[in-house]
Amino acid sequence: MRLILHRMRRSGQIALAALISGLLLCPACALAQAVPLQERLQLCAACHSPDGNSLIPENPNLSGLDPDYIVRQLHDFKSGNRKSAVMSGIIPMVDEKEFAALAEFFSRQKPNPGGKSDAKLAAQGREIYDEGIVGSAVPACSGCHNDDGSGTDKYPRIAGQHSAYVVQQLLGFKNGERANDVKAVMRAVAKRMNEKEIRAVAEYVVTLKGAQE
Amino acid sequence: MKNTVALFVTLALLPWQAASADMADAVKSPKGYGSKDYVWGKLLPEQVEVLRRSGDLARGKEAFRGCRGCHKADAAGVTDGTYPRLTGQHASVVIKQVTEVRGGVRINPKMEPFSAEHAISPQEIADIAVFLESAETTRENGKGEGDFVARGKKLYEQGKCMKCHGINGEGKAEKAYPAIAAQHYGYLKREMDYIQRGVRGNSHPDMVKAIRHYSHRDIEAMADYLSRMPDYRQSLAERKGQ
Numbered sequence: 001m002r003l004i005l006h007r008m009r010r011s012g013q014i015a016l017a018a019l020i021s022g023l024l025l026c027p028a029c030a031l032a033q034a035v036p037l038q039e040r041l042q043l044c045a046a047c048h049s050p051d052g053n054s055l056i057p058e059n060p061n062l063s064g065l066d067p068d069y070i071v072r073q074l075h076d077f078k079s080g081n082r083k084s085a086v087m088s089g090i091i092p093m094v095d096e097k098e099f100a101a102l103a104e105f106f107s108r109q110k111p112n113p114g115g116k117s118d119a120k121l122a123a124q125g126r127e128i129y130d131e132g133i134v135g136s137a138v139p140a141c142s143g144c145h146n147d148d149g150s151g152t153d154k155y156p157r158i159a160g161q162h163s164a165y166v167v168q169q170l171l172g173f174k175n176g177e178r179a180n181d182v183k184a185v186m187r188a189v190a191k192r193m194n195e196k197e198i199r200a201v202a203e204y205v206v207t208l209k210g211a212q213e
Numbered sequence: 214m215k216n217t218v219a220l221f222v223t224l225a226l227l228p229w230q231a232a233s234a235d236m237a238d239a240v241k242s243p244k245g246y247g248s249k250d251y252v253w254g255k256l257l258p259e260q261v262e263v264l265r266r267s268g269d270l271a272r273g274k275e276a277f278r279g280c281r282g283c284h285k286a287d288a289a290g291v292t293d294g295t296y297p298r299l300t301g302q303h304a305s306v307v308i309k310q311v312t313e314v315r316g317g318v319r320i321n322p323k324m325e326p327f328s329a330e331h332a333i334s335p336q337e338i339a340d341i342a343v344f345l346e347s348a349e350t351t352r353e354n355g356k357g358e359g360d361f362v363a364r365g366k367k368l369y370e371q372g373k374c375m376k377c378h379g380i381n382g383e384g385k386a387e388k389a390y391p392a393i394a395a396q397h398y399g400y401l402k403r404e405m406d407y408i409q410r411g412v413r414g415n416s417h418p419d420m421v422k423a424i425r426h427y428s429h430r431d432i433e434a435m436a437d438y439l440s441r442m443p444d445y446r447q448s449l450a451e452r453k454g455q
Contacts, residue, residue: 132282134295137323139282152278185279188326 037101043090044102052109057164059086063109064210069156070103073180082180111210114160117203125204128197138192141201144185149208154182159210166202171195239407245318245414246421253417254389259335260312266339268304273344276337279327289350294399300350301446303386304342310391310415311338319414355397357437361430365438368431373423381452383445394442401436 041050044062048054052063062070076082077091094102130147132140141158145151149159158166172178173190181187190198245251256264277288283296290296299307313319314328326332333341369375378384382394393401407413409424409432424432442448 134291134293137283139327140285141282143280143282143286144278155278183279183332184329185327185332189282 034095034098037098037105040094040098040102041105043093044106047086048106052106053112054162057162058168059162060165061111061161062106064111064159065103065107065157066151066153067100067103067107068153070106071099074099074103076180082178111157111160114207114209115162117163117206121200121203122207123204125200125202128193128201129204133193133197136192138197139189141205146210148210149205150210157210158205159208161205163199163202163206166205167198170198170202174198239410239412240320241412242318242320242414244316245320246416246418247411251318253415257312257316257318259316260308263308263312263335263338263342264305266336268339268341268343270340270343270347272337273340273342276333277341277344279332280341283324283327287350287352288345288348289352289354290397290400292353292355292397294355294397294401294403297400298350298354298396299345300348301444302345302392303384303389304339304346305386305389306384306391307342307345308338309389311341313415317414320412354395354440355399356440357398357402357433359437359441361434362438362441364431365434365436368427368435369438372427373419374435377417377420379445381445381448382439382442383449392445393439394445394448396439398436398440401439402433405432405436 047056047059048062052065053061073082074091074094075096077084077087078094078096080088128138129141132138132143144155145158149157149161151157151159169178170186170190170193173181173186174193176187179187193201241247246253277284280288284290284299285296288299290298310319311328311333314321314324315330321328370380377388377390378393382392382396384390384392404413405424405427408416408420409427411421427435
């Protein structure tokens with residue numbers, strides 16, 4: 001009988017301890033329910049590749065991008081401020097709290113050296129990239145994004161970015177479909193460019209290495 | 214053959230394209246020179262605000278990044294004069310011009326999207342102004358043909374130009390009169406033409422009067438003379454040394 005009583009008391013203590021620790025661990029519980037980063041990254045990797053150097057030219061490389069830039073884009077996808085048929089399907093599955101860790105991961109990945117491009121078109125693109133187009137008042141891309149496309153915390157890295165993606169985005173800025181450029185500067189620039197000039201610039205951007213320092 | 218035709222058409226259209234891009238700037242400003250309420254030097258509220266702030270050189274250099282696409286990293290613009298040389302320009306002048314472009318007094322559709330309120334803050338204007346005032350360049354500015362420099366000098370010194378812009382083309386910082394020495398020939402010529410025609414929105418009425426009777430050739434001669442002046446800071450240093 002004494003033994004039984006003792007056991008009961010013990011199990012009561014255990015139950016109490018379990019309850020207390022459960023209460024203490026509650027915030028951790030919520031975290032435990034969230035998807036671990038590695039698992040979440042698989043969602044991104046399907047399109048952007050595990051190292052952020054996407055194999056599909058329509059999907060942007062994320063490797064080496066400024067983390068704040070990535071976070072800003074993710075927020076804009078979430079709010080609908082930046083529209084994308086693909087991302088609008090994916091982004092509801094990702095919690096805003098996860099954005100920083102995802103951005104940090106991709107920003108640390110080593111960007112692939114620039115891709116191949118049409119040399120003739122790239123040479124025309126280089127002229128626009130470095131000097132702008134004086135006749136139609138297109139500023140040189142290098143002014144903000146740097147000569148090597150490395151960008152800054154304010155202006156994103158574009159070095160080595162897929163030309164198909166760059167064309168798609170510049171056309172988006174041009175016709176106003178993409179309107180989440182902070183200072184409306186990219187819309188102003190792209191509006192002054194024709195499609196041929198946009199293609200030429202994109203063909204040059206993909207060759208940039210963006211080696212900084 | 215096809216290529217030759219295409220090339221010919223392109224070449225034939227080039228001056229027209231350049232002219233139409235320039236014409237876009239040459240619009241009478243509804244708030245500027247020629248309008249009833251225009252008073253040169255009347256400070257816009259924003260101008261007062263910017264002038265009150267103290268600029269920071271390092272921040273200005275970074276904020277100027279958004280201007281480099283046209284004015285270049287050394288702030289010396291484009292040699293043909295499409296974009297002016299801003300190196301060494303007085304902070305007061307930069308503040309006046311940027312805020313007056315923003316305020317619609319000086320019409321400049323090329324620059325407008327990049328100088329609008331959403332693009333740069335009043336603090337950034339103050340910072341950029343400080344940066345430009347001390348900026349240096351090693352690049353040569355654009356100069357004229359050199360045929361009428363003596364005539365240009367004579368007109369500049371004997372006319373009223375020198376009274377405000379100084380013997381070294383240094384302008385007057387405290388009055389926001391711009392430094393014009395070593396400016397690109399093409400820019401000087403274009404702006405004098407705008408001022409003469411009353412389409413540079415924020416021109417000084419005295420200057421419109423002063424250059425009213427100058428011929429196209431006179432303006433070219435003066436632009437050439439000014440473009441061949443050394444940077445005013447160099448002239449002032451030399452004068453001091455003597």
